[in-house]
Amino acid sequence: MKKLFPLVVLLLILGCKSSVKTESKxxxxxxxxxxxxxxxxxxxxxxxxxxxxxxxNASATYIEIS
Structure with missing residues (x-):
């Protein structure tokens, strides 16, 4: 059981890694x-x-459409 815990933690950390790459404009x-x-x-x-x-309200509309 003690040997399994570090493996589970490692798998959780690697599984949560985000692989989505976004391009900024x-x-x-x-x-x-x-x-x-x-x-x-x-x-x-x-x-x-x-x-x-x-x-x-006019300012918010202006910002919204700009």
């Missing part, structure tokens, strides 16, 4: 694009983006 964002997003989110049109306000 590089995204390039220009400073003009960043400025546009920040200017919109910081605008007075969004009414300070308080919780439950129309401004927070």
């Amino acid at each position: 590089s995204i390039t964002i220009s400073s003009a694009e960043v400025k546009e997003v920040v200017m919109y989110l910081a605008s007075d049109k969004n009414q300070g983006r308080n919780t439950g306000s129309d401004g927070i």
